[in-house]
Amino acid sequence: MRLFYFLASWLVLATFSLSAFSQLLPLSHELESAHGRTIYSLGNKFHSSVHSYFQDEIDTLGGSRADSLSPLFNNRETFLYRKLFTEHLIQIDKPDYSLYLDFLPDFQIGREFSGDKTTWLNTRGLSLQGRIGEEVYFYTDFYENQAALPGYLDEFAREASILPGQGKHKPYNGGKAFDWAYAQGFVSYSPSSHFNFQLGNSKQFIGDGYRSMLLSDVGFNYPSLKVTTSLGPLRYMIMWAQFQDLQAPEVAFEQGHRKKWGVIHYLDWNISNRVSLGLFESIMWQNADSTGKRGFDVKYLNPIIFFRPVEYSGGNSPDNALIGMNIKVEPFDKAAIYGQLSLDEFKFKEVFGGDGWWANKYGIQLGFKTFDLFRVKDLNWLLEFNTVRPYTYSQRDPLINYAHYNQPLGHPQGANFRELLSIASFSMDRWRFRGQLVYSQYGLDPADSLNYGKDIYKSYETRVSDYGNHTVQGEKTNLYYGNLQVAYLLNPKNNLRLQTGLTVRRESGQNQTWFSFGLSSSFRNLYYDF
Template structure:
């Protein structure tokens, strides 16, 4: 009895000491909280990620994942550090600090193209709390890798490592098979009281309850931002200002680096009751400076309580505004239906004509997610449909589009697509099982004609006003299967052995590209690295 009581006190003290600990967002990590977050007995704001500071109940639940499979009877320093603890861990009454080495070593084979793939990543993470109000987190990675054929082609085409930064050798050796890059994130959070949380970061953000987001996702590279989150009863309101980079536009000078652009975002999430939540979103993107170096940050977007679309119109509409709605409804005890709607531009009289007006730019999402599928504990599931009309998220130039570092701020496919996907996860002690299947159909540009899939292309390059329908252009079918089996060594930083395999097919009238790959490695961290595009 005394041992059990001591164990409960130890767990509680761990939760309390790290109540403000920042847990970076990863779909695979957060979905394991489905039972708590989407229970009929709870009322959480689940669509704002990562969860930081003010949602102490959720952060405690996330902290509990960091103790899966740990054995407090291990006494030696080596076994404790390998299986139970952070590499360095200091817990004091007034502060806490942890430090970890983050390896990501993989070896694999792209059988379809006879390529031996590998990844050599050495990283770190440092996190902790200062008092009861401050928390911080930082991670950094030095990477070298040889990718499979389709990822290598992606990097060579976009000059960007998916979701991260440019290859160090892109200018001197753009076709080098070995890619080399460095990547870092940092977040500083201050929880002033139960109403206000302030976050300064260089990282990613995500809005939504699904795997994808058509409003704001974690697809593109990390970016600097300042975020204020306010909680009043059943309403949570977020306002954020961020700066993005555009490597595609000509630099003003070498000393200025990549061209910059700004973004302002507002999101209100209202938990109507234990079952229903509604959200309202608006954003605006504007370029930092023109060729003469004018404008920069626009102070008219500073007011956190104003409708951004109105200000954008008052500025004579030079910028790119986006409006959105989100909703979720707990349909049954272990299943929640959710959805999103994004309106980029909208001309009501053109919608119902059926003529395919180019400026009717919109996207939507509908999904179902839950836990304990077929009454199997810890079997989480998700079924999701996403679609975006041609030219959605695009603008007059890449300096104004809804993108960052050559990639989308929303869906990785861009626009002019329909996608169906399903994801299943199962956790059995330290063993983890993951299965994912995607089917998408999209329209590629053909014969030099812009059909609206690539958000980095100017919509001014279109060759007509009407006749644009979703998947128009070179109609392409995309299939993707991903399976993984992992054994968790240390839950504190997700250190695991992982065996994985993917089958990818992209097929249209011009040909078929297939990839079959298997990988094995020692992996860690909680970051999302998307390859399903």
């Protein structure tokens, strides 16, 4: 009954608003950086930690990116010229609907000097997006890929049986390369500016940083239903999702990989023009045990409460709860100090007891970002520190750990690490420059039988000890990662660009240098910096 009244109140509020925000920006650090001067302007109370952003909302704040670009080839406005450099491949704009179709190539050739190996990528993609009226927006894309990867990515793909963030693969070219497909899609419906409903198979992100301790887009897509409610300075998001565990034994062949359900709450409050605070909570539970029982738990359908008390009410609940917070402070215009705290388990006396209790499981993020640095337009910079204690995000039963498809739902390193990273970017007309430096220190397990807390797919019951645990315990490993990219933008509609990049990676004394050049498009976030 309580759920019925809450849903009814949504419909009532929706009838009192005429404008709707339905079009969502792709999850893209590049696009978000381009809008940064608007998002982090002191005059705008923008919910910057709740992604994906609404394009209409940014436009309302005056942030629509309409920077003039110099013409290519003397601006010969032929049909072929427009389709290649200024328009979508198919572009239909009508008062009641719009439709855009794009071809998304990613053709790259490269050389890994340390491994004396030629790398290449052959990706053909299509994207389809559009709107129906002002309330409905839809997006889908599909990519078919073959690639020979540099050494560390090749090793990861073979050990994890997935490509980072892109799902499972199969052998290609006699096992020397990989073949895989990738697809996502969703429908966004906004009956008013107060409500948005998003249903699909995609990713989400919560936070103001490059990484997230709460929910990141590092991993593979998952089916979800997300409801976002906005009222004044408050924005509340609840999402129900289904995740998969590739490592757990299957219940039955016809049921495929083991499933688990998750529900996520996030409440963001713009306290003032300078300060915002977000409260986060997630619950994970098994879709079915060995007998096939339980399934979706209807008690987690209630959209208006936090579930930690509900989870406790079941006594020794088998479910996995994670809580956290996000804070943002804008000390001056176009800049932000931000941070996150995630708590997996926590006892006050143990935290301050100094004995290294194993269940002091938490993650911390602290960062600073600024746009138009030194008053230079489109010169942006970010500095960020992340650390996660051992055994964080892991569980007694690995099936309900905070992960999906062999990758964490938080930071790509999982747990038991420290990381410092810096990213600088600059745009000048059609030129794009980006540089990134990462230093990470983490503790590996020296043997399969030991669990020092980095691998969140290991049960925390296999921990090495109850006390004396500390971050980067185990086999201490240093990672140095640097990447420089230079690109020339050909078509801003699908981010088609000529691009070259240089990556230098050093881990445990092993040096890898990788150079690549090619034609690339799309706005996806793909994380290879680990």
